Structures are given as C-alpha cells and as structure tokens.
Amino acid sequence: MSQIIELVILAAVAAVVLFQLYAVLGRRVGRQPEDLPSPQTNPAAREALRAPAASVTEPAALSGLATLRARDPGFDVARFMQGARQAFQMIVKAFAAGDRAALKPLLAPEVMDDFEKAIANREAEGRSQQVEFLQEPRADLESVSVIGDFAKASVRFLAELRNRSKGPEGEAVDDQRTAEIWTFQRNLTHRDPNWTLIHVDTAEA
Numbered sequence: 279m280s281q282i283i284e285l286v287i288l289a290a291v292a293a294v295v296l297f298q299l300y301a302v303l304g305r306r307v308g309r310q311p312e313d314l315p316s317p318q319t320n321p322a323a324r325e326a327l328r329a330p331a332a333s334v335t336e337p338a339a340l341s342g343l344a345t346l347r348a349r350d351p352g353f354d355v356a357r358f359m360q361g362a363r364q365a366f367q368m369i370v371k372a373f374a375a376g377d378r379a380a381l382k383p384l385l386a387p388e389v390m391d392d393f394e395k396a397i398a399n400r401e402a403e404g405r406s407q408q409v410e411f412l413q414e415p416r417a418d419l420e421s422v423s424v425i426g427d428f429a430k431a432s433v434r435f436l437a438e439l440r441n442r443s444k445g446p447e448g449e450a451v452d453d454q455r456t457a458e459i460w461t462f463q464r465n466l467t468h469r470d471p472n473w474t475l476i477h478v479d480t481a482e483a
Contacts, residue, residue: 342421342422342423342424343355343422345423345424346422346424346429349424349429349466350429350466352471353429355419358419358431358473359417359419359433361473362417362431362433362460362462362473363414363415363417363435365384365462365473365475366415366417366433366435366437366460367411367415368380368384369381369384369385369475370409370411370437370439371409371410372384373393373396373397374407374408374409374441375407375408376397376400376401376406376407378394378397381393384474384475385474385475386463386474386475386476388476389474389475389476389477389478403445403446404445404446405443405444405445405446406443406444406445407441407442407443407444408441408442408443409439409440409441409442410439410440410442411437411438411439411440412438412439412440412453413438415435415436415437415438416435416436416437417433417434417435418433418434419431419432419433419434420432420433420434420459424466427465427466427467428463428464428465428466429463429464429466430461430462430463430476431461431462431463431473432459432460432461432462433459433460433461433462434457434458434459434481435456435457435458435459435460436455436456436457437455437456437457438453438454438455439453439454439455439456440452440453441453441454457480457481457482458478458479458480458481459478459479459480459481460475460477460478460479461475461476461477461478461479462474462475462476463476
C-alpha cells in the first residue's frame with residue numbers, strides 16, 4: 279500500500295514539473311521569426327546602375343516591386359541602389375563643374391534642359407563651382423511603380439557636401455547638408471537596362 283502511495287505522489291510531482299516546463303517553453307518569449315519584418319537588403323543610368331550589389335534596405339511596403347520583377351525578373355534592389363548612389367554623386371559633381379557631356383546620358387531631356395539653363399546662367403555671371411562629398415551619401419528606396427511600359431523608382435538621398443565657388447566677389451567655401459528625392463525611370467520594352475533621372479524634389483533632412 280505504501281508503494282502505491284509513493285507512486286501516486288511521484289506521478290503528481292512529475293505532472294507539476296511537466297506543467298511548469300510547458301508554461302515556460304510553450305510561451306512565446308521575445309520576438310519570434312514570424313514577428314520580424316521581411317528580410318531586407320536597403321533599389322540611374324549608364325554603367326553606374328549596373329554596379330556590384332551592396333547592402334541596402336528593401337522595404338516590404340513597396341507594392342510596385344513585385345510588379346517590376348514580374349516584368350523584369352533580373353531587377354535587383356541592391357544593384358540598383360548602389361548604381362543610383364553612384365549616379366547621384368556623378369550628377370551632382372558634373373552639374374557643379376558644368377560638365378554637359380557627363381550629364382546628358384544620365385538625365386531625361388527635360389531635366390537636362392533645366393540643368394543646362396542653370397549652368398548657362400552661372401557661366402554668364404562668371405561663376406564656377408566644385409563640389410565634394412564629405413562622406414558617402416545615404417540612399418533609401420522610397421517607392422517603385424510600373425505604369426504601362428515604364429518603371430519608376432524614387433530614391434531619397436541625404437548628403438553632406440562641401441561647395442567651393444568662385445565669382446566676381448571672390449572665393450567661398452560652404453559646407454551644407456542636403457536631402458532630395460530623385461525619381462529614375464526606365465522603359466521596360468528596351469534592351470537598355472539603364473535608368474535616367476526624370477525628376478528632383480527637395481525633402482526633409
């Protein structure tokens with residue numbers, strides 16, 4: 279009889295221990311894999327937009343990304359973003375230097391016209407300009423869309439620049455921080471994989 283009582287007691291103890299283990303191990307502790315955001319990789323023209331892939335963020339909220347990949351399975355956000363960052367630096371430097379030949383393949387005709395007018399006005403005033411980046415600009419993919427045969431991608435750039443200018447009044451050096459959203463476009467029916475800049479907007483730093 280005493281052995282039976284001991285077995286009953288041991289069984290009760292085991293049940294309590296198993297219940298406590300379940301209470302601890304069966305509970306969700308911390309952030310679970312399904313709680314984490316989708317894996318992100320933080321997606322301009324010419325070979326710059328075909329540069330090697332870099333670590334970038336791929337926002338899950340970009341609804342147009344799936345549509346673009348359906349039309350262009352080879353589209354890679356990391357490669358695009360690395361190229362867009364390089365194109366941004368090339369365009370900013372070329373505009374400051376008045377290098378029309380470097381700008382033309384990177385810009386849509388209407389953007390090139392605006393840049394040309396600004397360069398011509400600066401030259402007419404006898405001014406020259408040179409820009410250097412104090413550090414690698416930050417680039418974030420803001421939106422992706424496909425309208426008809428055209429893909430558009432907007433990228434937010436945050437950059438710290440040193441602007442050296444010369445004019446009739448002398449020389450000046452000015453450090454500034456800029457934030458802009460650049461929109462690039464590509465015709466998906468063309469074999470040319472390069473993107474061109476079609477619009478520039480100011481943004482909050």
